[in-house]
Amino acid sequence: MTLAVETTDLKVQLHLDGEWFAVCDLSTLLPGRGVAALLPDGRQVALFRDRNGRLYGIDNRDPFTGAAVLARGLTGTHQGRPFVASPLLKQRFDLESGRCLDDESVRVAAYEVKAS
Amino acid sequence: MSTATTETTPTIVLVGHGMVGQRFLEALAERGLTATHRVVVLCEEPRPAYDRVQLTSYFSGRTPEDLSMTDMAFIERHGIELHVGDPATGIDREARKVTARSGLVLDYDVLVLATGSYPFVPPVPNKDATGCFVYRTIEDLLAIEEYAKTRATTGAVVGGGLLGLEAAGALKGLGLNAHIVEFAPRLMPVQVDEGGGAALLRTIEDMGLAVHTGVGTQEIVVGEDGAVTGMKLSDGSELATDMVVFSAGVRPRDQLARDCGLTVGERGGISVDEQCRTVTDPHVFAIGECALAADGRVYGLVAPGYEQAETAAATIASDEAAFTGADLSTKLKLLGVDVASFGDAHGTAEDCLDVVYSDSRSGLYKKLVIGRDGTLLGGILVGDAEAYGTLRAFTGSVPPVAPEALVLPAGAGAPAQLGPSALPDDAVICSCHNVTKGTIRGAVTEHRCTTVPEVKKCTKAGTGCGSCVKVLGQLVDAELEASGIEVDKGLCGCFAQTREELYEIVLALRITSYQELLDRHGREAARGGDGCEICKPTVGSIIASLAPTIGAAGYVLEGEQAALQDTNDHFLANLQKNGSYSVVPRIPGGEIAPEKLIVIGEIARDFGLYTKITGGQRIDMFGARVEQLPSIWARLVDAGFESGHAYGKSLRTVKSCVGQTWCRYGVQDSVRMAIDLELRYRGLRSPHKLKSAVSGCARECAEAQSKDFGVIATANGWNLYVGGNGGATPRHADLLAQDLSDAELIRLIDRFLMFYIRTADRLERTSTWLERIPGGLDHVRDVVVHDSLGICDELESLMAAHVAHYRDEWAETINDPEKLARFVSFVNAPDTPDPVVAFVPERDQIKPDLPLLSIGLRPAEPLEDVLEGSTQR
Ligand code: SRM
Ligand SMILES: Cc1cc2nc3c(=O)[nH]c(=O)nc-3n(C[C@H](O)[C@H](O)[C@H](O)COP(=O)(O)OP(=O)(O)OC[C@H]3O[C@@H](n4cnc5c(N)ncnc54)[C@H](O)[C@@H]3O)c2cc1C
Ligand code: SF4
Ligand code: FES
Numbered sequence: 001m002t003l004a005v006e007t008t009d010l011k012v013q014l015h016l017d018g019e020w021f022a023v024c025d026l027s028t029l030l031p032g033r034g035v036a037a038l039l040p041d042g043r044q045v046a047l048f049r050d051r052n053g054r055l056y057g058i059d060n061r062d063p064f065t066g067a068a069v070l071a072r073g074l075t076g077t078h079q080g081r082p083f084v085a086s087p088l089l090k091q092r093f094d095l096e097s098g099r100c101l102d103d104e105s106v107r108v109a110a111y112e113v114k115a116s
Numbered sequence: 117m118s119t120a121t122t123e124t125t126p127t128i129v130l131v132g133h134g135m136v137g138q139r140f141l142e143a144l145a146e147r148g149l150t151a152t153h154r155v156v157v158l159c160e161e162p163r164p165a166y167d168r169v170q171l172t173s174y175f176s177g178r179t180p181e182d183l184s185m186t187d188m189a190f191i192e193r194h195g196i197e198l199h200v201g202d203p204a205t206g207i208d209r210e211a212r213k214v215t216a217r218s219g220l221v222l223d224y225d226v227l228v229l230a231t232g233s234y235p236f237v238p239p240v241p242n243k244d245a246t247g248c249f250v251y252r253t254i255e256d257l258l259a260i261e262e263y264a265k266t267r268a269t270t271g272a273v274v275g276g277g278l279l280g281l282e283a284a285g286a287l288k289g290l291g292l293n294a295h296i297v298e299f300a301p302r303l304m305p306v307q308v309d310e311g312g313g314a315a316l317l318r319t320i321e322d323m324g325l326a327v328h329t330g331v332g333t334q335e336i337v338v339g340e341d342g343a344v345t346g347m348k349l350s351d352g353s354e355l356a357t358d359m360v361v362f363s364a365g366v367r368p369r370d371q372l373a374r375d376c377g378l379t380v381g382e383r384g385g386i387s388v389d390e391q392c393r394t395v396t397d398p399h400v401f402a403i404g405e406c407a408l409a410a411d412g413r414v415y416g417l418v419a420p421g422y423e424q425a426e427t428a429a430a431t432i433a434s435d436e437a438a439f440t441g442a443d444l445s446t447k448l449k450l451l452g453v454d455v456a457s458f459g460d461a462h463g464t465a466e467d468c469l470d471v472v473y474s475d476s477r478s479g480l481y482k483k484l485v486i487g488r489d490g491t492l493l494g495g496i497l498v499g500d501a502e503a504y505g506t507l508r509a510f511t512g513s514v515p516p517v518a519p520e521a522l523v524l525p526a527g528a529g530a531p532a533q534l535g536p537s538a539l540p541d542d543a544v545i546c547s548c549h550n551v552t553k554g555t556i557r558g559a560v561t562e563h564r565c566t567t568v569p570e571v572k573k574c575t576k577a578g579t580g581c582g583s584c585v586k587v588l589g590q591l592v593d594a595e596l597e598a599s600g601i602e603v604d605k606g607l608c609g610c611f612a613q614t615r616e617e618l619y620e621i622v623l624a625l626r627i628t629s630y631q632e633l634l635d636r637h638g639r640e641a642a643r644g645g646d647g648c649e650i651c652k653p654t655v656g657s658i659i660a661s662l663a664p665t666i667g668a669a670g671y672v673l674e675g676e677q678a679a680l681q682d683t684n685d686h687f688l689a690n691l692q693k694n695g696s697y698s699v700v701p702r703i704p705g706g707e708i709a710p711e712k713l714i715v716i717g718e719i720a721r722d723f724g725l726y727t728k729i730t731g732g733q734r735i736d737m738f739g740a741r742v743e744q745l746p747s748i749w750a751r752l753v754d755a756g757f758e759s760g761h762a763y764g765k766s767l768r769t770v771k772s773c774v775g776q777t778w779c780r781y782g783v784q785d786s787v788r789m790a791i792d793l794e795l796r797y798r799g800l801r802s803p804h805k806l807k808s809a810v811s812g813c814a815r816e817c818a819e820a821q822s823k824d825f826g827v828i829a830t831a832n833g834w835n836l837y838v839g840g841n842g843g844a845t846p847r848h849a850d851l852l853a854q855d856l857s858d859a860e861l862i863r864l865i866d867r868f869l870m871f872y873i874r875t876a877d878r879l880e881r882t883s884t885w886l887e888r889i890p891g892g893l894d895h896v897r898d899v900v901v902h903d904s905l906g907i908c909d910e911l912e913s914l915m916a917a918h919v920a921h922y923r924d925e926w927a928e929t930i931n932d933p934e935k936l937a938r939f940v941s942f943v944n945a946p947d948t949p950d951p952v953v954a955f956v957p958e959r960d961q962i963k964p965d966l967p968l969l970s971i972g973l974r975p976a977e978p979l980e981d982v983l984e985g986s987t988q989r
Contacts, residue, residue: 024943032646032679033686035943042951044942050646051631061952066177066969067695068952072683074652077645078609085649087683087691092649105167106182 012047014039014057015112023047026115029055034071034084036060045111046071048095050082056095057111062086063100070108125154128432129214129222131204131372132230133159135168136404136421138185140230141196143429150194153225157196158216160203160231161253164191169418169581171257172282175289175970180254207376209397226399226432229373229386230425233366233405233416238274242336247344247359251283252366260361264290265967268358271295272347274333275363276303278448283361284325291956291967295326295355297333297347299364307446307457308481311474312498315481319453319499322479328355336360368406368414381408390438392428401428411441419443419548419580445511445547447504447581453479454501459494459511460485468493473523482523490514495523505587506536509543509553536591545587548580553591560595568592607878608650610634610642615803615878619658628668630655630680654878656680657765660801661873664917671928672801673935684763687939688925689745694964696953697745698738699725700762701752702798705772705790705810706733715755723748726961732769732807734760739962741949746939749926758924761799765879767806770794771819775812775829782812784829789858790818793827796862797869799922803876803885806869807842821849824882825865830854834861838868839893841883850886850893853901863912867900870911 044060098110164186235250271287276298302313332350385408420442430437445458480499541554606612689697775786809818820826840849955962
């Protein structure tokens with residue numbers, strides 16, 4: 001039996017309607033690769049961590065195809081801003097604002113994310 | 117300030133907030149009129165202006181919010197009073213007052229009517245029955261969707277014009293059997309002629325839509341509950357259908373104008389002059405689809421409406437402007453078919469000639485209308501509208517090449533490469549926003565735009581229907597090159613090197629980490645960043661190809677490498693359109709024992725997968741959810757199967773014909789050779805996929821000459837062909853060497869493949885590579901057969917290392933619990949499947965539930981119980 005206080009087990013938390021919603025352990029987020037999380041109301045969020053440890057969350061649904069797959073796209077940096085490219089038809093989305101970089105009229109919801 | 121309702125601030129009231137109305141507001145703001153006037157808008161629909169032209173894209177995932185054209189910040193910034201859901205109900209021209217449904221009464225100095233049109237519904241019995249719809253607004257579309265999902269399996273569209281085809285496409289997308297009923301003898305009678313209609317018909321029927329032309333709708337048949345059950349047609353037949361969408365044309369919404377005594381045309385439309393002012397009352401304007409323009413036409417397209425909006429705004433600002441008529445050119449992608457018509461498409465001018473190219477087998481039809489003096493007057497393109505942008509811009513002038521050269525398909529005769537560089541500066545490139553070539557060049561030279569998106573922002577070109585974007589791109593490139601701006605040959609925004617150069621760096625410096633490569637060799641600005649979706653998989657592939665030699669992990673999901681892989685490689689399966697995956701076990705040479713066939717059948721049955729024999733002589737199982745992949749593979753691996761790498765840029769299949777063992781003509785054992793080759797090169801990551809085949813004799817039943825490396829048996833051994841390709845641009849393979857022994861053949865293929873992997877660009881098949889590299893086939897033969905560069909030993913040892921270190925990715929993955937943990941739909945609900953991945957039956961198997969994709973979410977079920985690890989309070 002160990003009594004050591006767990007200090008390393010940071011949780012990834014999502015800001016939802018004024019509250020923080022814990023999603024998973026920070027360690028499950030591989031830099032450069034996303035995971036999808038299910039929200040209580042049925043929406044899905046794609047969560048990402050970049051190589052500097054910053055966290056991002058956007059809606060998981062690819063607005064161009066309707067499939068819930070954005071978490072499975074490749075991430076990158078475009079003009080200093082983080083993005084994910086949809087794995088289906090490759091449109092890129094800004095991870096901070098949810099804006100589509102390849103079609104100004106399209107954007108997905110972006111969420112505030114923290115680890116604590 | 118602008119909200120003050122003092123007598124000194126003149127008031128502009130806009131009735132109708134559609135596409136043209138919104139454009140009018142923007143034009144007012146651009147001219148500073150929003151600062152000097154009070155601007156009030158009465159909007160009938162429950163939402164501000166949205167992109168009606170793109171309405172149908174809702175069914176491919178765009179939400180109503182995505183379609184919005186109204187930036188609320190713009191409305192606020194300009195102090196525009198927007199009354200949503202409050203239509204105008206009456207106009208008192210004497211008192212200059214407009215009354216709205218809410219009771220609001222507005223005094224105006226200038227009144228602008230932009231009320232658009234309404235769908236015309238032919239007066240047939242039961243036209244208002246439950247299950248009858250029109251297709252004009254977002255509300256219409258939501259109602260159609262709801263009905264289609266809950267009560268219909270078949271739908272019929274009345275009207276085979278542009279909108280009718282869009283509506284039919286939408287019904288089909290909703291999973292219905294769709295019918296189109298058109299009174300005219302052909303589809304899209306307004307835009308295309310008979311030949312074009314025939315080409316269109318064939319293509320649309322091939323898509324599974326039923327087309328009935330030359331028949332009218334006489335009556336809607338209803339059941340006992342009053343809902344649609346079918347329709348009676350003028351030829352006496354009856355068509356069973358659960359719903360009907362009327363799309364038989366539109367009529368101007370001019371009732372408001374009629375009621376207050378404004379003059380309207382015989383067939384409707386508020387009569388206006390060239391300034392878009394009504395001919396009856398100088399205080400009232402009409403723009404967009406409700407207006408009957410000075411040239412006697414009512415325009416049903418958005419571009420002329422925009423021009424009218426500009427004209428009205430300019431006139432109100434006391435600037436000079438006139439709308440004297442517009443081009444009716446259109447280019448559409450209907451149900452995936454390109455249809456374009458421009459200028460005098462039907463050849464109404466006197467003495468004109470037609471140049472027609474038609475290939476009904478492939479649904480192609482192209483017609484140009486040419487004047488006696490060679491002037492291009494107009495044309496129709498069906499099936500391939502590539503040339504639309506250029507041709508439209510040449511309309512009214514004599515093109516610099518013979519007209520027939522402009523419509524011949526690429527490859528036939530000498531297709532004219534008539535680039536946009538041949539256009540004069542005043543040629544209109546974007547007709548939606550009336551942008552000329554000169555303006556676009558100016559954006560590059562004067563405003564220093566260096567990319568297409570920048571030029572779009574600067575000139576608005578390409579931001580309407582989008583049909584000019586291709587020509588726009590060519591112009592921007594040409595202009596950049598002319599200004600001496602060097603066109604960057606680098607792989608992407610992160611690396612200035614080509615793929616080949618990166619390969620050399622990785623090999624020479626034994627770099628096994630992408631981040632290290634980026635931080636040391638990337639472009640200055642990209643260092644320390646996260647790279648991009650182009651260079652990550654490219655570098656991932658280079659590292660994987662060289663793994664054993666440079667000392668990297670040979671397993672693509674190891675450490676950092678996992679983050680570099682495209683989604684398919686990351687899940688070791690092929691992503692399908694609804695987010696499910698397909699699974700393709702390797703069946704080397706296409707040879708499979710009955711026991712293994714049974715295993716595949718059992719697995720597919722137990723997991724409910726759709727099975728299909730692929731074009732690569734093996735079996736694909738579709739519809740696996742991400743969380744099912746490990747259990748499917750556990751059973752496959754157990755039965756002795758391996759990954760087929762259908763997902764990888766790597767060896768796919770080596771097809772075989774049955775060969776000497778059974779076939780009376782066979783001269784070598786082609787099956788054995790195919791199996792040997794497939795097992796030797798399996799798992800080899802390369803710039804693009806690699807395919808091969810082995811035929812047992814010159815009859816070539818395995819189609820080896822269409823493969824990246826193809827082998828054909830001879831009496832004395834094997835002939836090796838390279839650089840073949842099927843796909844979009846087929847190429848026959850070239851003979852590299854003849855009458856090889858088994859060992860010689862394999863050695864030569866080893867060298868060939870490794871030389872290709874070393875020098876090809878990203879996503880360059882061997883066919884394009886062979887055509888591109890200096891010296892072509894002769895050079896490759898010199899290098900791999902005659903060892904002219906002295907690198908053959910190295911090429912062979914690189915391949916030897918690959919062969920020695922190959923391990924099955926799936927076997928490795930199912931034995932690694934940490935990797936398996938990634939195969940879930942939701943990190944916080946590992947046992948919950950993605951609700952968007954659902955299936956419906958078809959021909960005794962499943963297919964994706966595509967309508968579900970367009971809604972995204974069925975009404976929520978309680979989810980709390982499935983969510984793990986949440987600290988919700
Ligand atoms: C499953 C299959 C169709 C089928 O049901 O038969 C198929 C399916 C796909 N093909 Fe193919 N191709 C399949 C045989 C072929 C063939 C026939 C052959 O291999 O003999 C060809 C022509 C031969 C050739 O490649 O030269 C073929 C030429 C293409 C091309 C065009 C390549 C080109 O160089 O032009 C693409 C697009 C690309 O790779 O960029 C493509 C791309 C694709 C993709 C990967 C498209 C995509 O990104 O989703 C499809 C997904 C596969 C999947 O499992 O989800 N597929 N594809 C066949 C799988 C064979 C296998 O067992 O692995
Ligand atoms: C599915 C579809 C696809 C199309 N595709 C194309 C295309 O590819 N290319 C193209 O050029 N055109 C296309 N069109 C046509 C294009 O949408 C119209 O030309 C354009 O919308 C006309 O703009 P408008 O502002 O005149 O009318 P609308 O956009 O119809 O706007 C009129 C608005 O006025 C409102 N209104 C009416 N009466 C009142 C009242 N009394 N008080 C207040 N408000 C009122 C209406 O509710 C409506 O919102 C398409 C149309 C549809 C439906
Ligand atoms: S031809 Fe190939 S790529 Fe095209 S739809 Fe069929 S399977 Fe997909
Ligand atoms: S022609 Fe429509 S956007 Fe340019």
